[in-house]
Amino acid sequence: MxxxxxxxxxxxxxxxxxxxxxxxxxxxxxxxxxxxxxxxxxxxxxxxxxxxxxxxxxxxxxxxxxxxxxxxxxxxxxxxxxxxxxxxxxxxxxxxxxxxxxxxxxxxxxxxxxxxxxxxxxxxxxxxxxxxxxxxxxxxxxxxxxxxxxxxxxxxxxxxxxxxxxxxxxxxxxxxxxxxxxxxxxxxxxxxxxxxxxDPATAEVLKSAANTFLATKISFINAMAEVCEIAGADVSTVAYGIGLDPRIGHGGM
Ligand SMILES: NC(=O)c1ccc[n+]([C@@H]2O[C@H](COP(=O)([O-])OP(=O)(O)OC[C@H]3O[C@@H](n4cnc5c(N)ncnc54)[C@H](O)[C@@H]3O)[C@@H](O)[C@H]2O)c1
CATH class of the missing domain: 3.40.50.720 (NAD(P)-binding Rossmann-like Domain)
Structure with a gap:
């Protein structure tokens, strides 16, 4: 084409x-x-x-x-x-x-x-x-x-x-x-x-929802990093461990 x-x-x-x-x-x-x-x-x-x-x-x-x-x-x-x-x-x-x-x-x-x-x-x-x-x-x-x-x-x-x-x-x-x-x-x-x-409205909202969800994931793991610091825990292991659940996944954290 x-x-x-x-x-x-x-x-x-x-x-x-x-x-x-x-x-x-x-x-x-x-x-x-x-x-x-x-x-x-x-x-x-x-x-x-x-x-x-x-x-x-x-x-x-x-x-x-x-x-x-x-x-x-x-x-x-x-x-x-x-x-x-x-x-x-x-x-x-x-x-x-x-x-x-x-x-x-x-x-x-x-x-x-x-x-x-x-x-x-x-x-x-x-x-x-x-x-x-x-x-x-x-x-x-x-x-x-x-x-x-x-x-x-x-x-x-x-x-x-x-x-x-x-x-x-x-x-x-x-x-x-x-x-x-x-x-x-x-x-x-x-x-x-x-x-x-x-339809176009669904495509627009789908993209916006994907961006918002990914941003939420980053904010969530940042909040967990603060919890880990207070608790003396290792946030990388926490992120890895929760990410093994396919409903959560490892991407974007
Ligand atoms: N960069 C990414 O990783 C990414 C990922 C997903 C979606 N997007 C989306 O893609 C879009 C573009 O993002 P980007 O990062 O490439 O932006 P950019 O600023 O790097 O590029 C935009 C380009 O368009 C040119 N431009 C503007 N008006 C023009 C016109 N009338 N004719 C020809 N050229 C024109 C500008 O000179 C500029 O080079 C945005 O909506 C962004 O949200 C970007």
Whole structure:
């Protein structure tokens, strides 16, 4: 498939490289010219295990290229991943989704044929409905929106993009499922990778619930560390011991 990845930061650059590895023709759009220039040379602008190797393999062949031009991506691709940043809002009440809204608003009128827009950024619940309104108003050529949150671990972005434990697709229309199944086909062909097809609100809340649960786990073991200090106990052994229960697990502690 011909795909674009809009926003080539810590999520987008590894995702673009992983899509090339899956066999797609990929164009990465990065607003920052300096970052884009580095990616065009076939290297990452930050260290991520396996990223430089994939960039060095696919950039010289042309299967993966980078641009600052959204027009070029709109012309080239039939499926567009949105991977721009969503920093926490200053008041702490959710994410600043300005980059996501900006990217979708800019892309919509540039589409010259029906396309699938696949959002990967972490957003405040309710954002997809807002983006759908933008697309309905500004994407005259037609666009199917899907919310496909990313669960990768920092430092394992390439590995987790290629070998995710699940793929979540919050569909705004049933037709978009075909595009999601096609773009992730090599991953879905593997045993044990589940595609959770749902509605956009469920996909948004699922991602938010996963983040909150993982944060709770860290807060819990930090509290246990304080208990251990008072009791003269070893928190590593406590974490290991409780983690052997599969309902608790070892991840994230
Ligand atoms: N980094 C992670 O480990 C991780 C894991 C899971 C989910 N996420 C989510 O992924 C999203 C991206 O995170 P990140 O860490 O990659 O952020 P980042 O700040 O590293 O990268 C975002 C990039 O998007 C670019 N950008 C912004 N607007 C653009 C536009 N209109 N067109 C093209 N490029 C544009 C920026 O210049 C920047 O390089 C966030 O929502 C984040 O919560 C990140």
């Amino acid at each position: 011909r795909v674009s990845v809009i926003g080539c930061g810590h999520l987008g650059a590894p995702h673009a490289a992983a899509m090339a590895e899956l066999g797609h023709e990929v164009i990465g759009v990065e607003l920052d010219p300096e970052t884009c220039k580095i990616l065009q040379t076939g290297r990452g602008h930050f260290y991520e295990k396996g990223l430089d190797e994939l960039l060095a393999t696919y950039v010289p062949t042309g299967r993966l290229r980078f641009t600052t031009s959204l027009e070029e991506a709109a012309d080239f691709a039939d499926l567009h991943f949105i991977a721009v940043g969503t920093p926490l809002r200053a008041d702490g009440r959710g994410y600043d989704v300005g980059q996501v809204v900006g990217a979708v608003r800019s892309l919509a009128p540039l589409l010259t044929r029906p396309a699938t827009i696949v959002g990967k950024s972490t957003v405040t619940v309710g954002t997809v409905a807002r983006l759908q309104e933008i697309l309905t108003e500004h994407a005259a050529a037609g666009a199917n929106l899907v919310w496909n949150p990313e669960f990768l671990r920092e430092g394992h972005a390439v590995e987790d993009s290629l070998y995710p434990d699940r793929i979540v697709a919050g569909l705004t229309s049933p037709e978009a499922e075909k595009a999601i199944r096609e773009v992730y086909a090599p991953i879905l062909a593997r045993d044990g990778v589940e595609l959770i097809v749902t």
